[in-house]
Amino acid sequence: MQHAVFASIVFHLCHCLISHPFLLALRLQNFTVKAPPNFLSKTYEACCEHASKIPSLLHRAQKAGCHVDASVYAYSTCVAGSILFSAIIHGRESMGQVPSQQLLEPGRHSLEILDKMGHFWEYVAKMVCLIPVRAMG
Secondary structure: OHHHHHHHHHHHHHHHHHOOHHHHHHHHOOOOOOOOHHHHHHHHHHHHHHHHHHHHHHHHHHHOOOOOOOHHHHHHHHHHHHHHHHHHHHHHHHHOOOOOHHHHHHHHHHHHHHHHHOOOOHHHHHHHHHOHHHHHO
């Protein structure tokens, strides 16, 4: 079971990094032709979807009794949480939208997971500061 959890987390993390809006924007700067808005919105949605699956999967795995305290899970959760809360904040501020429950719940799970791991790994407690949740205020 733990191998399946690890493989799934790595799968979703890779998709988060491949379709991360900031990293994608950096890659697209090298091209003279602009990407179609539909491509960018679909990529953004895919990134948020994969980011929301990481904390949800880890939360379910913890409830099932799996050991998910490895540092790769903390890193993955931090990446996912930062994407989720950035999407929530960006959507709220720039588009005047109410934060989506589909993003808020996994975002909260990210913070819970990092809080629990922070008791085991000292550096994980510092990772929570990297997630832009304070701007939610």
